[in-house]
Amino acid sequence: MSVSTLVLLGLAVVWAIVLLPEAMKRISKARSGDSIRSFNHHLSSLQRGNPHASTAPVRVAPGRVAPGPCRPGPWEPA
Secondary structure (H helix, E strand, O other), X not given: OOHHHHHHHHHXXXXXXXXXXXXHHHHHXXXXXXXHHHHHXXXXXXXXXXXXXXXXXXXXXXXXXXXXXXXXXXXXXX
């Protein structure tokens, strides 16, 4: 083997060491593109972060109506 062949082979090995981890990361990221599973994972993370957010009591001033689900008015179809 000549010196130039060894140098080129060495450069190819160095480039492979540098580029392969990034390529593998991109491939694994593309495979985990299940958006529903990802959404559920993020949602459960948020719920664990603040478990009492939806169960806190709502304080309402006297004479006011507590916020709740929207109901159609008499002029809107049900």
